[in-house]
Amino acid sequence: MKMTNYPDSVRIIEMGARDGLQNEANVPTTAKVALINALSQSGLTHIEAGAFVSAKRIPQMADSADVLQQITRSPDICYSALTPNLQGYQAARKANVDQVAVFTSSSEGFCQSNIHCSIAESLARFAPVIEQAKADGVPVRGYLSCVVECPYDGPTAPTQVARVARSLYELGCDEISLGDTIGRGTPASITPMLEAVLNQIPRQKVAVHFHNTWGLALVNVHQALSMGISTIDASVAGLGGCPYAPGASGNVATEDVLYLCEGLGIKTGVDIEAIAKAGWEICRHLNKAPQSNVSLALLGKSN
Template sequence: MAFPTQVRLFEMSPRDGLQNEAGPVIATDIKVELINRLSACGLTHIEAASFVSPKWVPQMGDAAEVMAGIERKSGVVYSALTPNLKGVEGAIAAQADEVAVFSAASEAFTQKNINCSIAESLERFVPVIEAAKAQGIRVRGYVSTVLGCPYQGEIAPAQVASVARELLDMGCYEISLGDTIGVGTPLKAKRMLEAVTREIPVEKLAAHFHDTYGQALSNLYAVLEEGISVVDASVAGLGGCPYAKGASGNVASEDVIYLLQGLGIQTGVDLQQLVNTGYWITRQLGRHNGSKVAQALGEKI
């Protein structure tokens, strides 16, 4: 297949990027401003919050306040992660444009992560998806550990395809395939995608590749060649997985946009404005900016 002419970047930093930050809970107004700044960059899909128990994910405890505080820009979809019925009810009340549910291709990871089997995790999503669809809200599905598991090791591509198919059949409009611990390499990524696309059209798939081993951009190039046109990324490379040892973070949105621009692929995103946003949020967090492109271009106000 040829490269897509246009790619939709799904910005993960307000949720996946911030949810595991150690130390004090990040102020609501910082989260709100991050989302507003991202909206101004030309991004059309932003995962803004996660409606989970603050006992387990303290950084997401103010999800309703964040959703209420953002300046909603026309043409931008503000989504929320909703692991259960209480979560989706909260997201609906907060007027999330879209919600997401998550499972994994690894039985061991699912047990460690949410204390149930893959089949049980999918069963739990039935009322979540029904509640969202009753309100006319689209549901996105995530499949974690598609290229490897910290507990189980190798994951069979057919298993990834099976879980992805289940989520699609349950009513998810799009399935995001996640290399949670970043162990994948380009050929593995292609083989995994080949198996999944036997079950699901490539137009309904997204790539969510972590950069733990520095392979995320190579893996993205590989799946872009196969027709993937939706990419999950996080500004400044923020984020990681608390249940996956060594999972250092998401691929940086700035690096993805630079790659796509070099391939002549349209994104509608202002790269320099995105770089500036990455520098702004890393200053608020007292963190190093993990984007190579941001480091090369520098902040320009």
């Protein structure tokens, strides 16, 4: 039976094809397309499909336009992409993305390392992107990194996270995703951070994005759910990390989030078996190993 503190349903934002594969070398376009097509059959309503960023800095995402052109789209799914500037935004529009995303950090050190500017400068860069997106009727998501701790600056004050989140909201972001980029969060640190943010922006505009460096991502998802957060970023098979955050491991696995929500009586609308199959296929490709039925066995099912 669902506990009354939890939301009735959650929306899963699938990050595997972008945040997951951007840390994997030499993933061919065909494998990315196959992954997204498989995920599109699972009941997901939002898949981040690529990033229109510098191919020199993130070569893994250089084929994002090709990926978006080749996938079999479902009309019920939002296919989104990162767009750090107007050039990226225009390329994303040509690829017919349904939503664009901008990204900054709660910490100055990570902002300088990741996008080579201050937080204030990053917000100024995003303003014309958001303005153009609004004019075009394209929704905008804002990613906020290092909401618990920064690999360069140490712990991040909840008030600082709330301040930057508020700035993104006031710029026009339709949703703010709060990222524990290096996976150092615990419920004791996630709680005050979320409380501070929720004092500044509406709960329905907040998403959480947890990495699993210390094995606590799912625990932190549970804490966010208990505080009424209903949008969760997750990555099939736990793929991911961050190229600019030393030691960061993968995102919380979509399969784990689905299993947790099922146990709590929270609706997701996503088929966990379909997600597990998609995860095993992309991992089989990445590991160059024979296909395994272990995940399906763990689900109590077989082919």
